[in-house]
Amino acid sequence: MTTLELDGVHTYYGESHILQGLSLSVEEGEIVALVGRNGVGKTTTLRTALGLTPPREGTVRFDGTDVTGMEPHEIAARGMGWVPEERRVFSHLTVAENLRVAAHSAADSDARIAEAYELFPALDRFSDKEAGDLSGGQQQMLAIARGMVGDNDLLLVDEPSEGLAPQIVEDVVEALRAASADTTMVLVEQNFRLAMDLADRFYLVDHGVVVEEGETAGVTSEDERIRRYLTA
Amino acid sequence: MSLAPLAGAAAQAAPLVDPGTLLSTGGAVDGLQTAARVLAEGIGKAAVYFTIAVGLTLVFGLMGVLNFAHGAVAMVGAYLGGLVLVLFVGANTGTLATILVFFVALALVFAVTTAAGSAMEVALIRPIYDRTPTYQILLTFGVSLIIEEVARIVLTLRGIQPNPQWQAPMGTAPDVLLGRTELLGVGVRRLYLFEVAIGALVAVAVWAFLTKTLYGLYIRAGSEDTEMVQALGIDVRQAFTVVFGVGTGLAAVGGVLLMWDPIWGPSVLLSIDVLLYAFVVVIIGGLGSFTGTLVAAGIVGIADSVTTWLFTTGIVTFPGLSEVTIFLLLVVMLIIRPQGLYGVEEVGGH
């Protein structure tokens, strides 16, 4: 079954035309990577899916329902989670409170939070600490955990490795793998190798449209059809 | 538009300290006692400042709306609370019964104004969220003009002077509150103790709402990042409506508290007074910060009582000392730390 489907979406920021008829689809259970240079519209694609920056044209379907034009909170409540760029944890809330806000709609919120703690022992240890006091890696774990406890069918993950030390990145990758066991995932990632490593399929985005797509197996950034879009 | 004079706090203040005691002041013990008394009165004033400001900071924190109608609502609260007391407290009403009526008034006024505030958010503010914050300031300011004038009309129709204070409800304050209590060897006005009690009650209630309820959690999270909260499936607009309602209700609760205070008392001028002082408190504390508002109210309250003391004892002969000091605190804070004591830097820039 198709979890997420974007069909010919055009999205603008003010007057700038960011997505220019982008289409993609994500099947249930898979991890799909969006790759491409900075500023080609990867983050906007995620924001469009969630209704944060609604498209002027085109449709967004989630779990078979047309969600175009719905309020972000309505789309999110249907089971779409977001792990945004720069993490955006609530820094003056404790770790536990961050998770509680996210788990508000889940019937068994306590159980889900407990599950998240099991997966991320560091969060359990610091559950009473303010999220702003955590390290970058821990904040990223919290952002992922926040996306997981909401009982989501789809997780939109934006630049999870950004600004993290290589050692920490490995932990984050493990966390994402663990998360993907439960949900479908769309991943925006600068680190091409990492993206290919994690994802099943990829879409290469340039100037607001998909220019290349396929299975990730065996694909490297040296691939000519890919390299010309990734180098400036 | 009429130009209402600022009913400055100190200008109307009854002497806080009995001049008789002051003349005999001398020696270390007396000095200590004076300091203790000034401190105690500062805390009393702080409680008032906190109560009138906390709703303002709550609303700004979540919604980024600086509610210029805050003072007008407090003014309405003072009159509505006064009305309840005048209706139900007679010459023979006992102290306990009077205090009970006071709490009934508090609850009633809170309920009514919270509902009115929510309705105002839906009808007037919701349509203009997508505009710059200036328009929200303008809109709420316009609403405050209307509230003030309607208040004047209603009062005139009922034969009450809009200014100075409406004496009837002030007369319902039980005698017990008019005296002083010996506390650590210092005679402290009981009205101040009462105000501290109410201020503490409001603080605990707001704090519990923010930290112990799921709604409070949404509000705190939303104060940091509304978009992220939406992305977690929470209807932020509904939260805005509730918070604006509660903020309005808290403004009115502040008004009810001022009703018995001879420095303030119910008058239409309360509107602008409350607004300006509430601004000072929330900005010093940091717009949107509950803790900041609490601390800033303490600072402003003590600054107020110290400067009032300096003037009443004749150490400083400048009558506007208190007001000048309070507004200077605002200016100095904005110069050295614009985000306030506990504010987050980005807030207000948006």
Place this chain on the structure above:
Amino acid sequence: MAISDPDSGADADAPAGDTDAPAVETDAPVDEADPIPPSTATGGLREYLRDHAVHAAVIVGFVLYPLAYEALLATPAAPFAEAFLPAITFMVVVLYMGLFAMSFDFISGYTGYLSFGHAAFYGTGAYFVVLAANGQIPGVPGGTPFMITLLLGAVVAGLLALVIGSVSFRLTGVYFAMITLGFAQVIYELIRSWGYVSTNPTEGATVSGDALAIGVPFVDALSLDVGRLTGESVENLLGLGIDLSTTVVSYYALGIVVVVCYFAMQRILHSPFGRVMIAIRENEERARAVGYPTYRFKLAAFAISGFFGAIAGGVFAAYSRSVAPDGTFYFLVTADALITTIIGGFGTLAGPVFGTLFTQGLEDVLSTESGGVATLLREGLPESVLQADLFGISLELFVNTAVDGRAPLYLGIIFVLFVLFVPNGILGTLRDRLGGTVGKRLPDHLRRYLR
């Protein structure tokens, strides 16, 4: 927070005209146009006149108004004219409050920084001329002509603006509004307790000497004394049989000052300097990125705005001959300017004047000072109707409480409606409709209809 401008930055030129200003039938639309430097003598002059046709029409309207008003009072329509047209006393307020609102709009509407403490400059101008007239300003002898003290006061206010601005312009948005409000409140509190001003500083101060004159200093023939009681009156003007009361003479004298200030500000807004101000409002980051020292530009604009705010305060003081803290330095004085600016058109220089005309017109209609709806109803309706009882309140009581002197209520309602539905104000909306500044577009539109 950059205040998004009414008419998107596309037309970066300044203010514009007006509509039929409410309640003033003689008033024609105004505008200012882009001052195109005259290239050839004749063509340039014609161009210039054409561009300023709307300006000229408005000025003529203002000039003729008192005469038309007086003439109407001699006709059977007098009760209605008294009730619905602003009396000259109100028109004088339109002039000085309009100028003050323009100075407020100059900084707030054009750079996007809300000057919530603008009353500080108005108050400085007003107090300076009063204290100077009473010989209380060191270095300024008692007899110094008003025009000189007016300018000195304005310079002082400009310097004050530099001081306040130097710390305030490090802040933006709500914080800028609050710090300027804070400064103004500090000054207000100081002034109302400062014994040097008078024995009762809360009540302010009064000019004790002769009338203050607007015109050329030291030349009596070219000066007009102002003030309702102390000003000049003219009998049989130029042998035309027209008498001008002291109020009307003051109105003209103040009018000259306002016109001069308007064109000065308009000139600045149309200069490269003004374009930077608008660039700051539209996108300060970008203005800085392309190399403008925005801080200095903002500071200079603020000083200019303070200067003209003080001129407004100064002419007000000369006319009323007394100043009080609550009528000059207080927050609500700024609020008045804010309200009229929004109604007239935020970011249009002439807008605030028409906003003030609107609000003063409303005030006049609803007050009984010079006739008004309340008077009209009381005198025009039969006693039985007035005493008719509705829910225990007679119509007369209702008129007395809900109509008479209730301008602030209706003004509040109108203001809220403007914020919600006409955010660009009268002039801004008109300009949007016409597709350009009124001065430029209106003649074309008229020509099309006339053809």
